[in-house]
Amino acid sequence: FGSSSPSSRARLTVPAEGVRQAMTDKENAAAAKAKGNAAFQAKNYEEAVKHFTEAIGFDATDHVFFSNRSACYASMEQYDLAEKDGQECVKLKPDWPKGYTRKGLAEFFLKKYDEAADTYKAGLKLAPEDATLKEGLQKAMDAKYELPGAGAGSGG
Template sequence: MSTAAQLKELGNAAFSAKDYAKALELYSQAIKMDPSNHVLFSNRSATHAGLENWEDASKDAKECLRLNPAFLKGYYRLAMAQNELEEFETAIQTLQHGLAQSDGASDVAPLKKLLQIVQQKMKQKAAKSNANNMTSIPVTSAVTLDEATQKELADLREQQLRTAQELQSVEQQIISAQRQVRISEVTESELLELPADRHCYKAVGKAFVMKWLSKEGAIEYLKEQAESGSKLQTDLGQKKEYLERRLQNQRQNIQELISSASTAAASG
């Protein structure tokens, strides 16, 4: 019979190959044998994250921290799940608690980086709410306008709609870039626990191809992927800010047109 430690190693190998269903099965078996092992709950939380089962990822991360409140990776796992569940304020509290527990530890960089991501997503959610409000000028406002003004208003609304659609597309690209960074960082953290001589698989679509790549080489590749995703997030964030300003200006132009036309009609 396999020991909990052996099942954990097999789970790690399955996880690094992105066979999350198999990893979940193996970690669950190990937990049955060693239910007080906080690392097993941390690993299973990461596996649930790979499957995008965020409620279960949160549950396992909480159990990990109950067993070992000083385990920093547990705070990272929990905050990641809370972030995906859009529990942004709670995620920020989790990360701040984790940083407070670090006591000068050197491995707090992932917590700080995730904290920045969560804070940015809070801003994005608020901005999206504002953007929705920006496009909420009633169409019925145009019924009292003359034909020329109604045509101008229709053109402005069309421009506003195109901007809103472009903004939505950029927001989706930001989410994809964030997911790329998250997957790279989670996979890297799991690779760090593997033996140095372990061979790695690389995903090609839904298949996995054996790559004769050293552990260090695989980690370097993941770091490059994370850096690429972070740079893309920055570039897209700047574009998003520009589109939000443009959308605000378009809304203001529409309001000014309606106000001006209404004043002219009243004075006429």
């Protein structure tokens, strides 16, 4: 009675492996995120991007991975990529204020001041006392009303 045919054993194993694989993806994503966080803390942003990208490969539904990668891109002054990840973060978790700080920061540095202000306002609806969102909105409004050409390196 101890042995079963290979075909029945295979049928029993497939669902278990599917569950095990799902857990492995979550675990792999968490491990990649931890490596990314460590690299970010060490200001090794390119390495951190690789790890967060790996985490996204394992679980593209986790808004934090996009938020963290957005922060890396912003730290490397790759604001177009930071904006895309900020947008994805907000799309995945629209009730999470930090996503709006990521997106708004990138929009600000891309000189999309109206969009940045709107993004910060949307975040402030969720977290009216958030200092980062308030400061971002103020900077976006100030920049919007600065005279053209007043900033260094501006040329339209």
